[in-house]
Amino acid sequence: MSKVALIRCGTYDIEDVRRAVKRGIDLLGGTARFADRGTRVLLKPNLLVGDVPEKCVNTHPSVFRAVAEQFIAVGATVTWGDSPAIGSSTAAAKKSGILSVSEELNIGEADFRTGVEVFFEKGRQNKKFIIAKAVTDNDVVISLPKMKTHGFEKLTGAVKNQFGCVPGVRKGEYHIKLPDPDSFAQMLVDLNNLVNPMLYVMDGIWAMEGNGPRGGKPRKMNLLLFSDDPIALDATVCRLIHIDPHYVPTIIFGHQSGSGTFLESEIELLGDDIAGLKQTDFDVERAPLKAYQMKGILRFVKNRLVPKPYIIEDKCISCGVCVTMCPTVPKSVDWFKGDKTRPPAHNYQTCIRCFCCQEVCPESAILLKVPLLRRIFSGV
Ligand code: SF4
Ligand code: SF4
Missing domain, CATH: 3.40.50.11440 (LarA, N-terminal domain)
Known part of the structure; x- marks a missing residue:
């Protein structure tokens, strides 16, 4: 035990x-x-x-x-x-x-x-x-x-x-x-x-x-x-x-x-x-991850099942921490046309969904959007 x-x-x-x-x-x-x-x-x-x-x-x-x-x-x-x-x-x-x-x-x-x-x-x-x-x-x-x-x-x-x-x-x-x-x-x-x-x-x-x-x-x-x-x-x-x-x-x-x-x-x-001590209304993602973990899954399908990070522009202070921390090459969250005065933008075609950008944002300006299809599949 x-x-x-x-x-x-x-x-x-x-x-x-x-x-x-x-x-x-x-x-x-x-x-x-x-x-x-x-x-x-x-x-x-x-x-x-x-x-x-x-x-x-x-x-x-x-x-x-x-x-x-x-x-x-x-x-x-x-x-x-x-x-x-x-x-x-x-x-x-x-x-x-x-x-x-x-x-x-x-x-x-x-x-x-x-x-x-x-x-x-x-x-x-x-x-x-x-x-x-x-x-x-x-x-x-x-x-x-x-x-x-x-x-x-x-x-x-x-x-x-x-x-x-x-x-x-x-x-x-x-x-x-x-x-x-x-x-x-x-x-x-x-x-x-x-x-x-x-x-x-x-x-x-x-x-x-x-x-x-x-x-x-x-x-x-x-x-x-x-x-x-x-x-x-x-x-x-x-x-x-x-x-x-x-x-x-x-x-x-x-x-x-x-x-x-x-x-x-x-x-x-x-x-x-x-x-x-239980708090059953704790705000946490309860849906299974399995829906998008099938081997060889098409990017088309993946983009409709995996949560996406997105930026709430009103909260973003354009600090660039998310851009710095994104591990992909090229960056999957980056300044639009190099303009550092506006919030960066995500490229979901290259984004690997590691959520490092969401993890480090100091303003809590990056949220994860759970696609509708996944919510329907998971039923949670
Ligand atoms: S880390 Fe957050 S506040 Fe900073 S640029 Fe990215 S989204 Fe905006
Ligand atoms: S989720 Fe990961 S790969 Fe996608 S933009 Fe954020 S840091 Fe980059």
Whole structure:
């Protein structure tokens, strides 16, 4: 049986979060089960971009602090790091509040800029990765994901949090190489198995629903989740917000690859009762992805089944971040005739639907439109 601890916590008040974190980790056997004196522990928060905590884009600094304190208390040597989608990790950490906490606790930033080539024999989709040196420099990784929606994989959960272990712009190369959600999810599972965090602590006190992982709305979920099984944890999130776990590719491939289980009969829930924590009207895409994952599908059909990113021109400030981040050559979102005073335009003939543009837009000006045909097919 895999164990997932659900701990109700309604605020980011540090005393409340400390109590919740201690209770959750204790239910899984206590901090000493994961590290002891001298263990080099790397904390991997979700630090997607530099945004303030109220936007619910990143792991909240109170959760980061409470987990760090637990490991410092057992004598571990703690560092932290992530590779954001855009900008430097230090700048993102400063805006998110994580940098000031790490300075107060005197824990250093680990090296996520230098990439190390690692061969991973057990990989199913990918056997060779360039990962952050920090991962290989430490004994234990503790993953601190944020509960959020995601345009490409439905959820930014425990498994996907480790995509930040790929340094900088190399992340875009995976989108080019693996343009469909299934193959990308399989790669994420391989990467997660390689990084192999020993413990996942998910910040779901305030989650993000809707246009995640950056442009969605904060949603109060009032809980922290704890597990050493990322698949069980992500499947439990699905049950909390009413998505069928079968429709989340990282869950299915993770289960198949032996990373964990999504079966309710194999997951023991600890802590607070899940019934009182469920929010079934959570705004998330519930339709299955399978409708457009048939091999050899015609572009004509694909364009009518796959969600499209589109720009709300009134919200766009013409910053060009989406153009910079688009991984295709030529760019599939670009300035119309080079005019940088107007919103960029999408080219759906070349767009691979990786949704990186939607992910990074600082103004939440890019939304995903689900085509009518897909809504009819999926019936959700
Ligand atoms: S990132 Fe967003 S705000 Fe910036 S140009 Fe693109 S659509 Fe406009
Ligand atoms: S336009 Fe957006 S969704 Fe399309 S390939 Fe570029 S970044 Fe990805």
